[in-house]
Amino acid sequence: MYHLVRKVHLFSSVIILAFLGMYFISGYIMVHRPWFANVSPPPTTRKAALQGVAELSTEPLAAAAQEQLRLPGLIQFPQKQPPGMTRFWVNHPGTMVRVDIPDGSSEVLVTTQRTGWVGVLIMLHKVRGYGGSFLFDAVALFSDIAGVSMILFAFTGVYLWWKRVRNHRWGLLCLAVSGAYVLGMMSYFSFAR
Amino acid sequence: MDDVPAILRPIQACSRTPSWLRRVILNVHMYGGLLCFGFLILFGISVLNFNHPFAFTKSPVSVTTWTMPMSDPKRADGLDVLESLPIRRENNLAILHAMGSFAVPFTSFDGQWIDADTYHAHFVRPGKMYDVDVSGGTATITQTRGSVWSLIRELHDYAGTSYPESVIASSWRWHTEVGTLFVFAAIMSGVYLWIVGRRQRRIGLLVLVAAGAVSIALMILVTVGE
Numbered sequence: 001m002y003h004l005v006r007k008v009h010l011f012s013s014v015i016i017l018a019f020l021g022m023y024f025i026s027g028y029i030m031v032h033r034p035w036f037a038n039v040s041p042p043p044t045t046r047k048a049a050l051q052g053v054a055e056l057s058t059e060p061l062a063a064a065a066q067e068q069l070r071l072p073g074l075i076q077f078p079q080k081q082p083p084g085m086t087r088f089w090v091n092h093p094g095t096m097v098r099v100d101i102p103d104g105s106s107e108v109l110v111t112t113q114r115t116g117w118v119g120v121l122i123m124l125h126k127v128r129g130y131g132g133s134f135l136f137d138a139v140a141l142f143s144d145i146a147g148v149s150m151i152l153f154a155f156t157g158v159y160l161w162w163k164r165v166r167n168h169r170w171g172l173l174c175l176a177v178s179g180a181y182v183l184g185m186m187s188y189f190s191f192a193r
Numbered sequence: 194m195d196d197v198p199a200i201l202r203p204i205q206a207c208s209r210t211p212s213w214l215r216r217v218i219l220n221v222h223m224y225g226g227l228l229c230f231g232f233l234i235l236f237g238i239s240v241l242n243f244n245h246p247f248a249f250t251k252s253p254v255s256v257t258t259w260t261m262p263m264s265d266p267k268r269a270d271g272l273d274v275l276e277s278l279p280i281r282r283e284n285n286l287a288i289l290h291a292m293g294s295f296a297v298p299f300t301s302f303d304g305q306w307i308d309a310d311t312y313h314a315h316f317v318r319p320g321k322m323y324d325v326d327v328s329g330g331t332a333t334i335t336q337t338r339g340s341v342w343s344l345i346r347e348l349h350d351y352a353g354t355s356y357p358e359s360v361i362a363s364s365w366r367w368h369t370e371v372g373t374l375f376v377f378a379a380i381m382s383g384v385y386l387w388i389v390g391r392r393q394r395r396i397g398l399l400v401l402v403a404a405g406a407v408s409i410a411l412m413i414l415v416t417v418g419e
Contacts, residue, residue, distance in 0.1 A: 010387060011400055013380045018404030032353075080315075093412075124412055128243040135414050140244050142411065147240030154233035157226045157379075165223070174227035182231030185365055186344060189320040192359075193294045 002163055009156035012149040023125055023146065043113040050106045061101065062088045065108060071097050074127065074136060093123040215386070222382040225375045232372035239349035242342060250342035256335065263291050263332035266304075266312040281305065285314050288325055292334065295359035296323055318356065319347035319365075 053064050062075050065088075073092030081087060082100075090097045096119075098111040115123070127139045161171050242250055266284035269277035281304040289296060296316035298304060304314040311328040322337040339347065352369040356362040 010383070013383050014401045015404055016376070017380050017384070018401060018408050129246065130244065135411065139411055142408065143240055144244050147237045147244075150233045150237030150240070154226075154230050154237070157223075158230065161223050161227060170224060171227050174224050175230055178228050178231040181368065182235055185348070185361075185368075186341070188361055189318065189344060189348065190338075190341075192362075193292065193321075 002160070005156045005159050008152055009160055012152040012156065015145060015149040016153055023143075041114055043111050045109065045111045048108050048110055050101070050108055053101075053106060054104070058086055058088075061086055062099070065099055065101065066090055069099070069108075069110060071099075072133070073097070074129070091123055091126065093120045093127075096123070218382050219386060222379050222386065225382075226379040229372050229375045229379060232368065233376065235345060236349055236372075239345050242346055243349075250340065250346075252340060253337050253343070254340050255338045257338070258333065258335045260331050260333050261291070262330060263288065263327050265330060266327055268306065284312060285316070288314055288327065288332065289316065289358060291332070292323070292325070294318075294323065295356045295362050296321065297354060297356060317347075317351075318354075318362070319351050320344040 048069055050065055050068050053061055053068075056064060058077070058081070062077070065071075066073075066075060071090040071092075073090040073095070076089045076091055078087055078089075084103055086101045086103070088099055090099065094115055096113045096115065098113075100109040100111075124139075127136055127143070130137050130140050158175065162168065165171060264287070266287065267280050269280040272280070282298075285298050285304045294316065296318040299315050299317045303316075304312070307313045307326075311326050314323075314325045314327075316323040316325065320339055320343070322339070324335040324337075326333045348365065351365075353366060355366055
């Protein structure tokens with residue numbers, strides 16, 4: 001059992017190293033974005049017409065617009081739609097396209113913002129969910145593998161430490177500090193204003 | 194030495210460290226890793242939830258609306274979006290102070306007069322979202338409180354956010370930075386211990402190279418492809 005868990009620990013760490021390398025690097029860039037600020041060209045705007053979308057609700061409308069406008073990438077909706085229109089983004093590493101479709105109109109406003117290498121990394125970090133193209137689904141699959149690896153790495157590490165060390169006092173203290181901080185912050189964010 | 198892949202031989206030659214140093218590295222690996230336990234679990238769960246946003250993880254727990262007296266925000270008549278930014282920032286800060294909240298505007302451009310008498314602002318932080326309308330000396334505040342799932346997702350999403358009004362909340366950002374570095378240190382020290390050990394060296398290296406190659410290839414293909 002010990003050797004099996006050790007193998008799982010080793011291989012999950014290797015997967016984290018390989019797949020999360022990019023996420024850790026891009027995550028660090030996101031946390032310290034001003035340090036890595038690079039100049040992006042100004043956004044460009046164009047108008048386009050859509051066919052046969054008058055009766056569609058938000059999600060089918062966005063899917064139809066993406067197809068008709070030939071915009072590669074993943075659709076993302078805002079938390080709240082602006083009044084009088086349907087707005088969504090089509091995000092592709094290196095390019096963010098905002099599409100605004102006024103209610104009852106087939107003419108749309110397409111705003112394209114190209115980003116530099118920092119933007120590419122940040123958008124790679126934000127590729128989420130299935131249902132895009134094969135490549136986007138592959139990235140989602142590997143981020144699933146990375147997520148599972150993080151959890152496995154943590155639990156197998158605790159098991160290996162428990163089996164290897166006789167005096168558990170300091171390890172239990174580390175675990176308690178780690179767990180208490182995360183749970184404490186969850187409570188703080190839940191109940192504070 | 195014979196069973197060591199050629200690529201690892203220089204590293205192994207460098208890694209002929211005394212046993213006390215190896216013990217120190219092992220302790221850093223173990224206790225550093227244990228300190229990151231909560232970090233790894235929370236970020237692991239949130240990554241999975243980003244990809245699998247099941248309906249039960251998305252619904253808000255409660256939406257509450259209340260009113261409170263609040264002085265009217267400053268006006269920015271005749272100014273364009275950029276020129277009015279400092280005034281809107283000042284307004285947002287005054288509203289947050291009055292509410293006693295450490296939330297932050299969703300974007301730096303948030304906050305606007307939606308009609309002649311009403312200033313609207315949108316504030317967020319992990320776990321909660323506020324929509325505030327200030328008009329005639331009264332603020333109407335709508336608080337949307339998310340479930341524990343949305344809290345976990347947002348603790349990941351807003352991991353890089355500083356909260357000027359709360360040192361405790363800002364500590365989450367520092368925790369994320371330290372956690373990231375500790376996990377890297379734990380993995381690198383684990384790789385070191387694996388190299389100086391004898392087991393699974395070849396297959397481990399193969400998995401590392403294959404996973405790294407697939408990862409880099411995917412990044413490139415997704416960036417340049419359609």
